[in-house]
Each structure stands twice: as structure tokens, then as C-alpha cells.
Amino acid sequence: xxxxxxxxxxxxxxxxxxxxxxxxxxxxxxxxxxxxxxxxxxxxxxxxxxxxxxxxxxxxxxxxxxxxxxxxxxxxxxxxxxxxxxxxxxxxxxxxxxxxxxxxxxxxxxxxxxxxxxxxxxxxxxxxxxxxx
Amino acid sequence: xxxxxxxxxxxxxxxxxxxxxxxxxxxxxxxxxxxxxxxxxxxxxxxxxxxxxxxxxxxxxxxxxxxxxxxxxxxxxxxxxxxxxxxxxxxxxxxxxxxxxxxxxxxxxxxxxxxxxxxxxxxxxxxxxxxxxxxxxxxxxxxxxxxxxxxxxxxxxxxxxxxxxxxxxxxxxxxxxxxxxxxxxxxxxxxxxxxxxxxxxxxxxxxxxxxxxxxxxxxxxxxxxxxxxxxxxxxxxxxxxxxxxxxxxxxxxxxxxxxxxxxxxxxxxxxxxxxxxxxxxxxxxxxxxxxxxxxxxxxxxxxxxxxxxxxxxxxxxxxxxxxxxxxxxxxxxxxxxxxxxxxxxxxxxxxxxxxxxxxxxxxxx
Numbered sequence: 001x002x003x004x005x006x007x008x009x010x011x012x013x014x015x016x017x018x019x020x021x022x023x024x025x026x027x028x029x030x031x032x033x034x035x036x037x038x039x040x041x042x043x044x045x046x047x048x049x050x051x052x053x054x055x056x057x058x059x060x061x062x063x064x065x066x067x068x069x070x071x072x073x074x075x076x077x078x079x080x081x082x083x084x085x086x087x088x089x090x091x092x093x094x095x096x097x098x099x100x101x102x103x104x105x106x107x108x109x110x111x112x113x114x115x116x117x118x119x120x121x122x123x124x125x126x127x128x129x130x131x132x133x
Numbered sequence: 134x135x136x137x138x139x140x141x142x143x144x145x146x147x148x149x150x151x152x153x154x155x156x157x158x159x160x161x162x163x164x165x166x167x168x169x170x171x172x173x174x175x176x177x178x179x180x181x182x183x184x185x186x187x188x189x190x191x192x193x194x195x196x197x198x199x200x201x202x203x204x205x206x207x208x209x210x211x212x213x214x215x216x217x218x219x220x221x222x223x224x225x226x227x228x229x230x231x232x233x234x235x236x237x238x239x240x241x242x243x244x245x246x247x248x249x250x251x252x253x254x255x256x257x258x259x260x261x262x263x264x265x266x267x268x269x270x271x272x273x274x275x276x277x278x279x280x281x282x283x284x285x286x287x288x289x290x291x292x293x294x295x296x297x298x299x300x301x302x303x304x305x306x307x308x309x310x311x312x313x314x315x316x317x318x319x320x321x322x323x324x325x326x327x328x329x330x331x332x333x334x335x336x337x338x339x340x341x342x343x344x345x346x347x348x349x350x351x352x353x354x355x356x357x358x359x360x361x362x363x364x365x366x367x368x369x370x371x372x373x374x375x376x377x378x379x380x381x382x383x384x385x386x387x388x389x390x391x392x393x394x395x396x397x398x399x400x401x402x403x404x405x406x407x408x409x410x411x412x413x414x415x416x417x418x419x420x421x422x423x424x425x426x427x428x429x430x431x432x433x434x435x436x437x438x439x440x441x442x443x444x445x446x447x448x449x450x451x452x453x454x455x456x457x458x459x460x461x462x463x464x465x466x467x468x469x470x471x472x473x474x475x476x477x478x479x480x481x482x483x484x485x486x487x488x489x490x491x492x493x494x495x496x497x498x
Contacts, residue, residue, distance in 0.1 A: 011296040062288065091291045094284065094342055095391055114295040114331045116302035 001130060002028040004054040006038045006071060007089070008063055012112065016058060019123030025130070030054070035066025042071075042078050053080055056129055058122070059106075061090040061097060072104045085129045089122070134178030134256055135159040139169045139186050145213070149181060149248060156249040158256070166191045173198060179209040179255035181248075187212070189229065196232045205266040209235045209255035211248075216240045283341035287334045294334065298327035329456070336464035339395070340449065343471040351476075356383035356429065359394035360418060366398055367405070374405045374414050381419035384427050386496040392472045397431070399465040400492045404433035406459055407490075426478070427498050432491040438484040447480065469494070 003020075007013050013031055020027060032038050038059070045051055057075070061068035068088060075081050088106040090097055101109050108125050136153055138160055140146040150160040163169035166186065173180070173195075199208065210233040217223070230236060235258075237251055301324040305317075312320065360383060364371065371378065378401075386393070401416060408414040417432045438446060438453075445451050447470045452463035466480075473480045473494045484490035 009292065009296075011300070015299065062292075091295055092284075092288050092338070094338060096342065112295060114291075114298040114328060116299045116306065119299060 001026075001055045002030060002052070003056045003058060003126065004030050004032060004038070004041065005058045006032045006035065006063060006068065007058065007060045008033050009060070012060070012089075015116075015119050016122060019120045020126060021123075022120050023123035023127045025123065025127060027055075027130075033064075035063040035068065035071045038063075038071045039066055039074050042074050042081050045080050046078050049080070053084060055084075056126060057084055057086045058126070059086050059088050061088060061092065061101075069100060069104060072101070072106060076105050087122070087125060087129065134259060135161050136252055136256070137161055137163055137169060137172050137177050137180045138182075139163045139166070139180070140183035140213070141165060141186055142183065145183055152245040152248055153252060155245075156253070158249075158252060166194065170194060170198060173208070177208060178259045179211060179252060181211045181213065181252070184212055184214045184226075184230075187230070192229060192232055196234075199234055203266070205262055205269055207235045207262060209237065209259060211237045211239060211251055211255060213243060214238050214240050216242070280341050283337060287338040287341070291331065291334050294327055294331055298324060298331060301327060333450075333462050333464070336462045336468065340464055340468050340471060343392070343395075343468050343475060351387045351389055353385040353387055354390050354393065355385045356393060356420070359390045360397050362390075362394045363397035363401060366394075367402055370402065370405050374408060376405055376408070376414040376416055379415070379417045381417070383418075383429075384420050384422070384498070386427055386429075386498065388476050388496055392475070396469045396472055396494065399469050400431040403465060403492070404431060404435060404490075406461065408433070408435045409487075422498065425498060426495045428493055428495050430491050430493040432489065434489040437486040437488055438482055438490050439486050440484075443482050443484070446482070 005013060005016055007016070017029065020029070032041065038057075045053055059068045059071060063071070068090070072086055072088070075084065075086065085107045086105070087108040087110055088101040089110045089112055091112045098109050107129060110122055110125060113119055113121075136158055138146050138149050139162075140149065141164070146162045150162055153160040161172065163172055169180070169182075195210075202208065212230055212233070214223075214227075227238070230238070237255070239247060239251060301320060305320055305324070309317065309320070360380065364378070397418070401418075404416045405414065412434055415434050417430075419430055419432070421428050421430075442453055446453065447466045449467045450463040451467070452459075452461065469492075470480050473496075477497055478495040480492070480494040482490055482492050
């Protein structure tokens with residue numbers, strides 16, 4: 001199984017890896033550091049039907065070049081990737097962001113916490129959505 | 134700015150237009166009421182109408198149109214009356230014309246200078262209205278910019294702060310055993326300061342967001358739902374404090390559910406936080422309908438608010454107690470106030486120290 005993490009903050013990438021290994025999730029992790037790279041990945045997948053789609057995407061909202069909402073919109077419009085479950089992650093407590101994620105079809109919204117133990121929750125959420133798909 | 138003229142009978146219209154052209158004012162003649170109404174939409178400095186062109190029905194039409202003007206706009210009307218002695222009819226007619234709002238009556242026959250000076254005065258007043266419009270636009274923009282600033286600032290500040298907190302946790306978890314007593318204390322200070330700053334930023338963000346939703350499209354909601362949500366979110370604190378909560382009948386109001394839930398959550402959580410040590414905590418949530426608005430209230434039997442602080446407690450970061458005694462950021466009531474005022478309501482407190490407080494807020498019904 002493969003997971004794409006779109007996240008520009010290496011501190012958080014490290015924590016995501018910790019959280020996944022805490023759940024004993026043996027996944028192939030691909031990290032993209034900005035929104036543009038994610039959009040390019042989506043269009044590559046559309047063009048090359050032999051390339052396997054990731055099982056899940058972890059998507060930060062505040063990204064350089066193109067924000068997470070733009071990536072999510074492109075993903076939902078694409079032929080091959082529209083059904084990939086997306087977990088939106090953000091350090092914003094803004095209700096509007098949460099609502100926007102829901103409207104754009106994110107399957108979960110993770111407000112990045114400021115405590116280590118709470119951050120590990122993201123591992124459980126990923127596990128739940130991988131077993132559901 | 135142009136002047137619209139409606140005087141369909143005789144030569145009044147063309148005479149007026151030439152009088153105004155002499156005075157360097159752009160005049161446009163409307164052929165009838167429907168054309169006048171269409172021209173109003175395109176923007177106008179002032180309107181001159183001959184009285185005989187105004188039936189009760191057309192006054193009604195204009196009144197309806199004036200009713201949907203933006204708040205800064207108040208179009209001046211100059212009506213040329215027929216003259217003669219005042220009669221019961223002419224008095225009634227004058228009253229009816231008042232419905233045009235910003236109205237000047239000029240009696241015919243009228244001298245050119247009289248028309249020119251009235252039009253000039255009206256156009257000057259109209260110019261002031263346009264100035265208010267542009268200033269208001271700038272103000273709204275400045276407000277939106279400030280909200281955007283608060284949003285990005287608190288967001289961007291949180292990122293590094295989260296890392297300080299979390300990696301502090303990690304040092305504690307993985308290297309805590311290598312530290313001596315002093316080291317443990319310093320690390321704990323770093324972690325708790327990061328948490329506190331995180332709370333402050335979260336609240337600052339909620340404050341900035343409390344008024345950033347447009348409220349035109351808000352549907353009526355039953356207050357019961359968001360109130361239950363607030364209680365659910367506070368269930369831990371309610372259980373711990375053994376609070377006894379009574380809830381009266383709740384109305385439906387035009388507010389976003391999330392905003393209502395937040396106001397109740399902040400008020401009830403305050404009631405729990407500032408409870409008295411010696412008495413069983415009682416909290417009563419109730420509603421009443423007074424003079425066209427709903428008043429919702431949260432009453433408690435806690436420590437109360439000293440009279441001198443009844444206003445200041447609603448300010449940003451205002452606290453009456455050190456954080457070591459009562460936790461919190463001093464933003465809760467400021468957020469409540471901002472939300473309530475967003476819906477053109479008010480929030481206030483009635484309290485006797487030692488005998489509890491009642492926080493009330495109104496929502497226009």
C-alpha cells in the first residue's frame with residue numbers, strides 16, 4: 001500500500017512517520033513538498049494508466065505554490081484519482097477551512113495538535129481509512 | 134452627476150432642462166414613470182418631478198425602490214407643486230409626498246434661480262453621500278484585511294509553536310531520564326509556555342473568525358441543538374464540577390449553529406470555572422422574548438463579577454484573575470461579544486459579587 005503525504009514542514013513529516021509506525025502500518029510513503037508537485041502527480045496518473053494510484057493522501061492546507069484546497073479540487077476532478085481518500089491536515093482551527101474540506105470531499109479533517117500523544121492520532125485515522133477502502 | 138426630470142405635461146421639462154444646462158448641470162428628461170424608475174437604477178444625483186406626474190401608485194413604486202437603497206444613499210427629490218391656497222386636499226397630498234423621503238417642495242410658477250439653487254444644494258448633499266460610500270468601502274476593506282492578517286498571523290505563528298511543544302514532549306519522553314531536576318523543570322516550562330501560547334493563538338483565531346461569515350443567508354435554527362452541542366463538548370467539566378444544569382424552553386433564531394454553540398460553550402464553561410467552592414453549582418439556561426428580540430441567558434450561583442469590571446471583562450485578553458488560579462486566555466467573552474454583535478445583538482452581565490452572575494445576550498427576532 002502506498003500513501004502520498006503532501007506536506008512542506010519536515011517536522012510534521014517526521015511525526016507522521018512516527019504515527020504510522022506506532023500503528024505498525026507498513027506503507028510505502030511518498031512525500032511531496034508543495035501543491036504544484038501534487039497537482040503534477042495527479043496529471044501524471046491521468047496520463048499513464050499503468051502507474052498505480054496511491055491508496056490514500058495526507059494533505060496539508062497551507063502549502064507553497066498551490067494550497068491544499070486547490071490540490072483537493074484537482075484531485076476530485078481527475079478521472080483516475082477522484083476516489084482516493086484524502087485526509088486534510090492543518091494547524092488552522094478555522095471552521096471555514098473544515099467546512100471547505102468537507103465540501104471538496106475530504107474524508108477526514110485533522111487539526112494538527114501541539115502535543116505529541118495527540119499527534120499520533122493521525123496514525124489511527126489513516127489505519128481506519130485504509131481498512132475501510 | 135445628472136439630474137432626472139419627469140414633467141410629462143406642457144413644456145415644463147424642456148424649460149427646466151435648459152435652465153439647468155445654463156447652470157452647467159446635466160439634465161435627463163424621462164418620458165414617463167417607468168422610464169424614470171429604470172433611470173434611477175443607473176445612478177442619479179437628484180430627481181425633479183412635476184406633482185401631476187405622481188399618482189398614489191407611482192409614489193408607492195418610488196417608495197418601494199427607495200426602500201432598497203444601500204444604507205449610505207438617500208436620493209434627493211424636488212417636487213414642483215401646483216401652487217394655490219392650502220386646502221384639505223393639498224395638505225393630504227403634501228403628506229403623501231413625504232413618502233419620497235428626502236423631499237423639497239417648490240411651488241410653481243418657479244423662478245430659474247430657485248430651481249438652480251435647489252438643484253445645486255441637492256447635488257452637494259448627494260456628493261457627500263457618495264463620499265460616505267467610498268469611505269465605507271475603504272473601511273470594509275480595511276476590516277477584511279485585518280481579519281486576513283489575524284488569520285495568517287495566528288496560523289503562521291502556530292506552526293513553529295507546535296513544533297516547540299511537540300519536540301519538547303519528545304525530549305521529555307526519550308531523554309527525560311538523562312536530565313537532572315533543574316533540566317526537567319526548564320523543559321516543563323518550555324512545554325507549558327508553548328501550550329499557553331498555542332491556546333492564545335487559537336482563541337485569537339476564533340476571535341478573528343467570529344465575524345468573518347456573511348450573515349445574509351443565515352437560516353433559523355432551533356437553539357436546543359447548538360446548546361446540546363456545547364454541553365456535550367463540556368461534558369467532562371460538567372461531570373467534574375457536579376454542576377446541576379436546568380434548561381428552559383428555547384426559541385429558534387437566525388444565527389449560525391456553530392456560533393451559537395460557541396457562545397453557549399464559552400458562557401457555560403465560565404460558569405463552571407468561576408464557581409463557588411462552598412455551594413453546589415447551579416446553572417440555568419433560559420430565554421425570553423422582549424421588544425422584538427430574543428434574550429438568551431446563562432445564570433450561575435458562582436463567585437460573581439465585581440460591578441467595576443462588568444464592561445471590561447468583554448475586552449480582548451482581559452482577565453480578572455491570574456492564570457495560575459483560573460486557567461484561560463481572557464478571550465472567551467470577547468469572542469462571545471464579537472459573535473453576538475455580528476448578528477446585531479448585545480451581550481451583558483448582571484451580577485452581585487458572591488451571589489452569582491447572569492450573562493445575557495440578545496438576538497433580533
